[in-house]
Amino acid sequence: MALAKLDIVVLDCPDPHALAGFYAGVLGGTVEEDPEDSAWVDLKVPGGTALAFQRAPGFVPPEWPAADRSQQFHLDLVVEDLDAAEKGVLELGAKPLDTADRERTFRVYADPAGHPFCLCAC
Template sequence: MAIAQLSTVVLDCPDPDALGRFYQQLVGGELKQEDHDWTHLTLSSGTDLAFQSAPGFAPPNWPAPDDSQQFHLDLTVADLDAAEQQVLALGARVLDAGDPSRSWRVYADPVGHPFCLCKD
């Protein structure tokens, strides 16, 4: 039996509202700015994302075998090529496009958190 249920994943960042808007455009949901230090994205899946102001934020280095990537999100999509164009237009950048036959690709959000687009 589990002790708890995951309800929210919190990402440190320099601008919670801006990063919240990026992820809202990426995964949908309802965005609510709680205050200047915290923005909350309620997802239809039941798990939420929140964005917390972190003075001195330093993005993870990826890939770096001697440094932590901290965490990453795996997001499923129907069409990798189409989704890639959309996330790049939102401000993401490619970290690892990989072999074209591979079913996933790695990106960084606008402040450097890695995330993967994975073929559904």
Template sequence: MAVAELGAVVLDCPDPRALAGFYAEVLGGSVEDQGDWVDLSLPGGRTLSFQAAPGFVPPKWPDPEHSQQIHLDLDVPDLDAAEQAVLALGATPLETEDRTRTFRVYADPAGHPFCLCAG
């Protein structure tokens, strides 16, 4: 029997409203602004949350000396189309050398790494 149920994944960032808006464009859902905390209610009932973090420093990708801690894998039907969409929304490519893989790595506007994965 499980002890708990996952409530939300929370990303620290300098501007929770802006980052929630980015992910709302990428994943859909509705944004619920609560000041220093913003929830993105996703289709299917999951929640991705964003918390204001003064002094936020984004992780580096790749950094063999320091773990990135967490990243999101986002399944997409078309890697090329999804890439164009996230770049237009403000994502930054983090790896561009191997375009034959079934995933591609980006940073969101606050610097969190995420992958688009062929789904």
């Protein structure tokens, strides 16, 4: 028996609205903002777990790979076409982190706030 149920994945960042917009461009979904709380933005993803973005003053992005600035977590995003998905995330502002092996089944990027994520072939 589970003790808890996953509700939402929260990413700390300097600009919650901007990062929610990036992931809405990647995953689709609806950005929902609370007009009374500009430090928190939700992204409701169709058929998936919602993401939330929380303003973190003094946010220092992780570095990949770096032991002294650990990534702490990353998102694996499954895609049908790695090349097409790569083109799309780069247009949205992602930065490639690892371009050495183009033949493997995943590619590593950083979102505009510096969080690592992977595009993975399904």
